[in-house]
Amino acid sequence: MPKQNYLCIQRSQPGKGGKPSPAQMEEMYAKFSAWKEKFRENIVDMGGKLKGGGKIVTSEGATDGPFVEAKEVIGGYMIVSAESMEQATEVARQSPGVWMPGSSVEIREISTP
């Protein structure tokens, strides 16, 4: 079956979840590794974490943003390939992007002409 690419946008609520302990980080590292291994065929681009701040650009010019006070911020992105939205959903549902309380992943199919 042909695969389509999906953009995954991770959002989190700043200040939620607290600081993980070193032992929890060990666990997260192990879980992350297992997830990456399991879905290695689906992960096209691991993407990365996005730094805070930035610019919003229009034809008029550029302004600072997004603001850190926002209730939800985009924290990272990745691109996965999958046979269907269901399969892409499964990759994201098991991903580190949804582990922290208050975080979510939005999945959008990248349309190909």
Next chain:
Amino acid sequence: MDARVKRRDQRDQHSLTTPKLAEHFFRHEYGRLVATLSRRVGVQYIEAVEDAVQSALMTALENWTIAGLPDNPSAWLFRVAHNHLMGELRQRTARRRILEQNAKEDIGPPENGPEIFLAGEVRDDLLRMLFVCCDEAIPVESQLVLALKTLCGFGIREIALRLFTSEANVYKRLGRALGRLRKHPTLHGDLTGDQYASRLPAVTKILYLLFTEGYLSSHAEMAIRRELCDEAIRLAAILAEHPVGQAPETFALLALMHLHAARIAARRDGSGGLLLLEEQNRELWDRQRIQVGLEWLAKSAQGDSFSRYHAEAGIAAEHCLAPSFQETRWDRVAECYSMLERIAPSAIHKLNRAVAVAEWQGPAAGLGVLEGFEPPTWLAGSYLWAAVLADLHRRCGKTQTAKRYRDVAFESAPTPAVKALLQRRLRTGSPG
């Protein structure tokens, strides 16, 4: 193919495998970094140090999972934590201008990693931090929490779980310790040789406590109990390698830890129930570890001192060496208990001696040890006291007295596992 080259290749392919890190890597790196950095900038900055280390580990977690491991993860972490800490301290300087006056020599320019990670120095830093934790002005229970937090890298919730106490209590204990470290200027530089020598007993005591917290804990999860034992052994081994810790007490402590740890897996049955010594499958004992324990015990015998650790290691060694429960050299066990009673008087040691004497010379002789002895209230009300007396009386044929103690023992059993064990022992145990 060379492992490193192979790893590089994998990284190039979108780094889709995340290489394995050593067991407890994050926790142990936490301990190392806190020890090293707080030696460099002064223990009074320990909270800033811990923040910097925490954030370096977080940065590592985020980067390594995506980009793969750097060539030297420890050096990478040190650099990130160090930069973070320097940034924070510089900001404080800007606000308060203390750093300039006080700490110019202490804080060198940010250095690049690997050369500072000579194994010897890291071990020295950990050891130094252990002695810093064992300040006599800090109550023992706060020392224990401080060591678990800074040296073993456990979080507050994890410490509370392991010590069977509340998170609020852990915070309180930790707060006391940190308050002391913040205030005391003698701790800012290196400890003196005298301080090392005078704190050694407190250091061995804290390691002993750490070990027994794990070994005696009734925590359901074996892994959690094992972890505390492993941490205690890890730190005690570092202590024994260094001149400041090379004393017969340290060697005896290591002996007793190994001789107990070798048998820990056999103490529970398949479903997590407690097993009596006589019920344990001795095949499950870790022979290699027993050998290590016996070597430390031999080493501890050089010199004149005989500590409680010597006595306890001696008892453990007798059990490890006995081919069966019946063939245990109970005379020697009883002798070790009476030495233990002399060095560290406690009613529990007398009770244990009575049990050993009963195996050696019969139940009547065992009861003889306890004759005329008034147990302290904490012991009289405990299942241990009642269970031993129930057992010895039953074996002497004094059924009525035995029954009375047995009822008390059942009632005061702290956990279902202990209760199950008592029911087995006191109903069906082999007669006299």
